[in-house]
Amino acid sequence: MKIKCKVIIGIVLIAFILSMGIVYGQGSLYSDPQGRFSFNLPAGWKAGTPVDPSQAAYFTYSAPQGIIGELIVILEELPFNATIDQYVAAAEENGFSQLPGYKASTQLPSTVSGLPAIKKNFTFNSQANNPLQGEAYIFISGKIAYTLLLDVLPNNFSQLEPGFAQMMVNFSVQGGAPVTVQPVPVPQPTPTIPQPTPVAPTAPLTPIVPIPTQPTTTTTSPVCPTPQPTTPIVTTPVPTTPATPVQPPVAIGMTVYVDPQGRFSIPIPAGSTTVQTTEMGIVLNTPEGAGIVVMYTLGEQYVQGMVTQIEPNHTFHGQSQLQAGNRLALIKLYSMVNPQDNVNYATLVATYPNTPFMIIVTVPADKYELSQSWIVEMIKGASIR
Numbered sequence: 001m002k003i004k005c006k007v008i009i010g011i012v013l014i015a016f017i018l019s020m021g022i023v024y025g026q027g028s029l030y031s032d033p034q035g036r037f038s039f040n041l042p043a044g045w046k047a048g049t050p051v052d053p054s055q056a057a058y059f060t061y062s063a064p065q066g067i068i069g070e071l072i073v074i075l076e077e078l079p080f081n082a083t084i085d086q087y088v089a090a091a092e093e094n095g096f097s098q099l100p101g102y103k104a105s106t107q108l109p110s111t112v113s114g115l116p117a118i119k120k121n122f123t124f125n126s127q128a129n130n131p132l133q134g135e136a137y138i139f140i141s142g143k144i145a146y147t148l149l150l151d152v153l154p155n156n157f158s159q160l161e162p163g164f165a166q167m168m169v170n171f172s173v174q175g176g177a178p179v180t181v182q183p184v185p186v187p188q189p190t191p192t193i194p195q196p197t198p199v200a201p202t203a204p205l206t207p208i209v210p211i212p213t214q215p216t217t218t219t220t221s222p223v224c225p226t227p228q229p230t231t232p233i234v235t236t237p238v239p240t241t242p243a244t245p246v247q248p249p250v251a252i253g254m255t256v257y258v259d260p261q262g263r264f265s266i267p268i269p270a271g272s273t274t275v276q277t278t279e280m281g282i283v284l285n286t287p288e289g290a291g292i293v294v295m296y297t298l299g300e301q302y303v304q305g306m307v308t309q310i311e312p313n314h315t316f317h318g319q320s321q322l323q324a325g326n327r328l329a330l331i332k333l334y335s336m337v338n339p340q341d342n343v344n345y346a347t348l349v350a351t352y353p354n355t356p357f358m359i360i361v362t363v364p365a366d367k368y369e370l371s372q373s374w375i376v377e378m379i380k381g382a383s384i385r
Helices: 084-094 154-169 300-313 365-381
Strands: 020-023 029-031 037-040 045-048 055-063 066-077 103-112 115-125 131-141 144-152 254-258 264-269 273-277 281-285 291-296 315-324 327-338 343-351 357-364
Touching (some): 066 154, 084 131, 103 131, 131 154, 144 154, 254 365, 264 365, 300 343, 300 357, 315 365, 357 365
Antiparallel strands (some): 029 037, 045 055, 055 066, 103 115, 254 264, 273 281, 281 291, 291 357, 315 327, 327 343, 343 357
């Protein structure tokens, strides 16, 4: 029996192929080879070989009838700010709830290594339809989310759970006091593109929402007004003709980016350069100095959390909807003067209801109208799994 629980990007997979390793001493101190954490390993547990990069440590407990329990330490690097409640909600929505026969039991506040944590109890079934009882402690330290999972045959849970609980009491995260999670900075082109922090706007990009132009603006395509940091713009959404998702070959001047994990594909301006790839997606710069962040996130709550981070520090100009193939894209337009270079930037945030996908485009305000054609193509052409 083997359960592989991968909470990275909220995905839980199940497997039952065992790779056994060496035996640790009874109640011995276990230290992570990379120096990230340590704990007293309960007596009777044997170390196995992790089968996924997210598994920092993997152990099994055997009885005469075979393996009766697993203990897994799972780590996930968070590229953006998330509270423990947001992360647990995303893990529940996209991870635990996908386990066969999953039934949540209790979810209580706790502490691990002096950090706020959530303790979850639940039941589920193995792929062989055998019932299993699970307990997990989840917490965040710096940029790392920790999930410590115990799954045991129900008749043996009361035997092994006390040792797991004691292990959590002495679980120690290395590196001293916890560090507040900070968003991953986006390298800036010229002119500088604001970062996704309270100082500068950058976030996952999504299809653009058509916003009406000011009376002095004329154009043949759906346009949005040039944002002004001091004067809010009247928002009367102008509908855009629905279009099916762009498929190769795409519009002139566009190419298609395909997520290596197959979660989404999206048309982007030709010549765009990759700034950074993450577990959730990609950060791009366009030749004209716009920044694009495309993310397949931990869940819809994570998407809304990102939007919430943007709103307090930006001027809101309007919102509207755009049909993107068989999906609806909700687009919001913001602006902000970046104090680092005193340049006014427009930020468009596109989200898709009932999906964990979002796009954020940040472009200098004086280049915003000229960028609308490719932004519209990008939004209409996004294909989400």
